[in-house]
Amino acid sequence: EDQVTQSPEALRLQEGESSSLNCSYTVSGLRGLFWYRQDPGKGPEFLFTLYSAGEEKEKERLKATLTKKESFLHITAPKPEDSATYLCAVHPTSGTYKYIFGTGTRLKVLA
């Protein structure tokens, strides 16, 4: 069964304290892995798509990486405005369009 697990569930960082969020996945085949940011009361905002092991994408303080079993979202020198829930989703080859979402990591960056 296709599955996505994110860890940790919640993370508190001091401003400037770099860290990584993990997304482990089990799928028969991977079309793509997606990272989203979700602020309270809002819909998920698309961040990155990764397609193959070894691929990396960067945007400001965020960098996403992908291996055959997991993805990491690295946050470098975070700021309070980076506080949000970060969602990971996979698009397996077994389905035509259905994404499998993790439950997210709630990040809080303290000033």
Add this chain to the structure above:
Amino acid sequence: SAVISQKPSRDICQRGTSLTIQCQVDSQVTMMFWYRQQPGQSLTLIATANQGSEATYESGFVIDKFPISRPNLTFSTLTVSNMSPEDSSIYLCSVWAQGGTSATQYFGPGTRLLVL
């Protein structure tokens, strides 16, 4: 990318009533999706709505409970029927649109529903 709006943004409803949620996209899209996000849980796909055809429902969701309309390529509605407190959730509209070199799902702001 795509810009998606939803109405209402939130509502409080009584048990046994129905609520229709509207989703409007700023461009024509073939595929629109409806998700539910319950507290502490991952996003769950309710159904896929293609213009000109019946919606396709995921396991555990039925048309009588969640009827969907897709009258054109920029608009869809989801109705939550005969509501119970277990239907309290965030309902999200999503579209499949081109984002850079490939298609990606983009989400609307969501509708927060509380059923008393």
